[in-house]
Amino acid sequence: MDLEFTQEQLEFRGEVRGFLTRELTPEVWKNHRDQSEQGMWTEAFTKAFRRKLGAAGYIGMGWPKEYGGGGRSRIYQAIFWDEMEYFRAPGLDRSITYVPNALLAFGSDHQKKLLLPQVMRGELAWFVGYSEPEAGSDLANLKTLAVEDEVSGDFIITGQKSFSSDAHMADYGWVAVRTNAEMSRHRGVSLFIVDMKSPGVEITRYQTLAGWTHHSVYFNQVRVPRSMLVGDLNEGWRVVMGAIDFERAALASHGLVGFQLDRLLDWCVAGHDGAPPQIEDPLVQDELVRLAIEGEGTRLMTYWLASLHERGLMPQHETSLALLVKRETARRLDVAGLELLGPFGPLRTGSPWVQLNGEVEVEYRDRLYFQFAAGGFDITRNVVAQRGLGLPR
Secondary structure, eight states: OSSSOHHHHHHHHHHHHHHHHHHSSSHHHHHHOOOTTSSSSSSHHHHHHHHHHHTTTTTTTTSSSGGGGOOOOOHHHHHHHHHHHTTTTTTTTTTTHHHHHHHHHHHHHHHHHHHHHHHTTTOOOOEEOBBBBBSSSSSGGGOOOOEEEEOOOOEEEEEEEOOOOOGGGOOOEEEEEOOOOTTTTTTTTEEEEEHHHHHHEEEEEETTTTOOOOEEEEEEEEEEEEGGEEEETHHHHHHHHHHHHHHHHTTTOHHHHHHHHOOOOOHHHHHTTTTTOOGSSHHHHHHHHHHHHHHHHHHHHOOOHHHHHTOOOOOSSSHHHHHHHHHHHHHHHHHHHHHHHGGGTTTTTOOOSSSSGHHHHHHHHGGGGGTTGGGGHHOOOOOOOIISSSOOO
16 A cells, blocks of 8 residues: 655645635634634635635546546545645535535436536535434434425425534535335435525524534425436435445545644644743653544545545445544544643633634534534444444444
């Protein structure tokens, strides 16, 4: 196994870093951050930045050329995601990562030709409609119903989706529904692409512990053309599971962990309030080395997944494993940040003694959802055990 990047790949990484450094200046950080948004950037700036990514050719670089993609190796796509996470750039979400990749894998030719060019230009935002009040980790329990209109052939969707990240800025929804209540739980499910401007779509919002706004989406007799059915009718479970594997691969990117570790290391190297640098403490050294080792494991898994996709494979339990390692490492870094900052750790932005702009405290609250979102730690372990190791339920 070759764990080194080619010269061309290293140059591409430098190009992406240069782009992000030029675009995300201190002035931009000052003027466009918004802690009421999940991505911590204003909606307007997020959309504008996504269009810049499209104009620069970074969206869809790993897609087939027949759909307007760059036809480049999936390694380049992983490098781009890695750097975007490291710089905490806006717009790195489902709209340019796993939804279009799932659309490429499962969508019709009509859907691809209609939507992918807009995605590549950074013009479309998506929300993913899986979770419901009674269907979260047990997604097969979903109750949102789609009934076919026998006259027009359209489907009429009624129901509610919960924990609908960024639904308020979405142009389309990637929505799982029940189309046959008589079939087994894992059949009778279908996946539709829903225009969020359709009559009958209502979005509500509520504030999370971290301060950003989350959403629920209500579908009240929302009409969707049959042409927006992804895959076969009543066989959407396969589409959903495949899309979730793409989701986990994207979310497993190493960049966040790399940024956390570098920021924490810089803090420990610098002295504070006349005290010796914390890096001189052997216990701190031991903790940082342990976290660095886990961070390197996260990085290797990022590019391992990319290499599997590059070979045309569809990794399943591998994506779960990579996401578990990344998110558990990120949470350990969250805790280590609070501990090493000591009494400065819990201070919030606005305190005269706050350190690192209060980011460590905000991020600790923000990423509590890592433990249960996208499957959660315990369920993900079950997936790895059963699908990867062949262990019984």
